[in-house]
Amino acid sequence: xxxxxxxxxxxxxxxxxxxxxxxxxxxxxxxxxxxxxxxxxxxxxxxxxxxxxxxxxxxxxxxxxxxxxxxxxx
Numbered sequence: 573x574x575x576x577x578x579x580x581x582x583x584x585x586x587x588x589x590x591x592x593x594x595x596x597x598x599x600x601x602x603x604x605x606x607x608x609x610x611x612x613x614x615x616x617x618x619x620x621x622x623x624x625x626x627x628x629x630x631x632x633x634x635x636x637x638x639x640x641x642x643x644x645x646x
Contacts, residue, residue: 586635593618594626598645601636606644 583602585595596616601607607615612623627643630636637646 586633588633591626591629593622594629597623597626598630598635601643601645606639606642608642612643 583599585598589595589598593616597612597618600612600616609620609623609627612618612627613620616623618626627636630643631638634646636643
């Protein structure tokens, strides 16, 4: 018998994020805590260029921070 974990996140997505992929990255970081750009590419099946663009937008808006080569919610 296989058991699946249920995760209840109480996360509000910022209203100024229009991109579905930006919202996905934001929610992923809320769920896992932190990730590298390569982790985001692999886990979310998003190209590196797109991930870096999203990270730049999220950092510019103050939603994420970089710590020791990993990104996490601010």
